[in-house]
Amino acid sequence: xxxxxxxxxxELWSMxxxxxxxxxxxxxxxxxxxxxxAGAHTAGEIAEAAAVHEESLDxxxxxxxxxxxxxxxxxxxYTLTPLGRPLCEDxxxxxxxxxxxxxxxxxxxxxxxxLHSVRTGKAAFPLRYGRPxxxxxxxxxxxxxxFNRLLGQDVATRAPAVVxxxxxxxxxxxxxxxxxxxxxxxxxxxxxxxxxxxVLDLPEAVQRAxxxxxxxxxxxxxxxxxxxxxxxxxxxxxxxxxxxxxxxWDDEASVAILRRCAEAAGQTGSVFVIESTGSAGDAPHxxxxxxxxxxxxxxxxxxxxxxxxxxxxxxxxxxxHPAGPSAIIQMSAV
Numbered sequence: 001x002x003x004x005x006x007x008x009x010x011e012l013w014s015m016x017x018x019x020x021x022x023x024x025x026x027x028x029x030x031x032x033x034x035x036x037x038a039g040a041h042t043a044g045e046i047a048e049a050a051a052v053h054e055e056s057l058d059x060x061x062x063x064x065x066x067x068x069x070x071x072x073x074x075x076x077x078y079t080l081t082p083l084g085r086p087l088c089e090d091x092x093x094x095x096x097x098x099x100x101x102x103x104x105x106x107x108x109x110x111x112x113x114x115l116h117s118v119r120t121g122k123a124a125f126p127l128r129y130g131r132p133x134x135x136x137x138x139x140x141x142x143x144x145x146x147f148n149r150l151l152g153q154d155v156a157t158r159a160p161a162v163v164x165x166x167x168x169x170x171x172x173x174x175x176x177x178x179x180x181x182x183x184x185x186x187x188x189x190x191x192x193x194x195x196x197x198x199v200l201d202l203p204e205a206v207q208r209a210x211x212x213x214x215x216x217x218x219x220x221x222x223x224x225x226x227x228x229x230x231x232x233x234x235x236x237x238x239x240x241x242x243x244x245x246x247x248x249w250d251d252e253a254s255v256a257i258l259r260r261c262a263e264a265a266g267q268t269g270s271v272f273v274i275e276s277t278g279s280a281g282d283a284p285h286x287x288x289x290x291x292x293x294x295x296x297x298x299x300x301x302x303x304x305x306x307x308x309x310x311x312x313x314x315x316x317x318x319x320x321h322p323a324g325p326s327a328i329i330q331m332s333a334v
């Protein structure tokens with residue numbers, strides 16, 4: 001690159017180039033890795049399996065070969081490299097679904113309109129798709145199921161540290177608000193035989209949670225009910241858990257959610273906010289912070305920011321319990 005003696009312009013170009021991230025997402029959406037694994041190797045075979053334009057697909061495959069995701073032999077046959085294998089649906093990392101632009105990865109395209117979010121402080125997702133993220137998700141049961149499944153996998157990964165981070169058995173009854181497929185509650189009840197629990201979420205997630213509890217043999221101590229954490233919540237439980245919930249909402253909505261929790265918890269229950277603040281409650285993950293801005297108009301927060309929200313909702317932070325990459329922020333009535 002002319003005039004780039006120190007190579008920094010080329011480095012910056014590499015960072016800003018949209019070609020590679022979009023090519024990877026198209027490959028994930030078309031399930032190219034799975035088609036190759038199933039025996040399609042030429043551009044024609046893969047194009048037929050994916051129902052796409054052959055010549056255009058071959059241009060994409062050649063690009064991915066240069067980027068190291070595929071190998072191409074002298075006969076034009078494509079195979080996966082180690083870098084490309086995580087794009088298979090059954091890869092344990094589970095990244096293909098997050099990249100799928102017709103599934104859970106749809107929201108990630110909001111980054112194209114990041115300028116709107118920076119100028120206005122509002123989500124870019126509605127600008128791109130015409131409605132807020134949660135309304136859009138509710139309109140497509142398949143996308144909602146994919147989203148809930150992926151979140152469940154993420155929560156399950158974090159669950160051991162959350163289970164170990166607090167004496168959950170002492171609460172008697174845990175209500176996991178926005179608890180999705182019940183992954184966290186399943187881990188809590190498995191570790192605490194005397195504990196009872198409830199997932200409260202939208203209908204699609206509730207059905208999956210009920211099935212999960214039945215498979216785990218926990219349906220005598222666990223149930224799932226459809227509802228919204230913006231409405232009145234079941235009262236009298238010892239613990240109201242918001243795990244990776246508030247980072248999806250702006251300050252006003254977060255206060256409204258916490259206020260509902262405070263009403264239900266009363267003077268005897270506690271509210272537990274579980275977020276990726278780090279064990280010290282320090283600076284948030286900047287990449288996730290921008291993602292929350294673009295998709296939801298929300299944010300990652302430090303513990304002191306949760307303290308401010310709690311105060312507005314009639315709660316106070318009484319303890320912060322380390323839980324691996326997360327923190328369990330315990331709140332009670334003022």
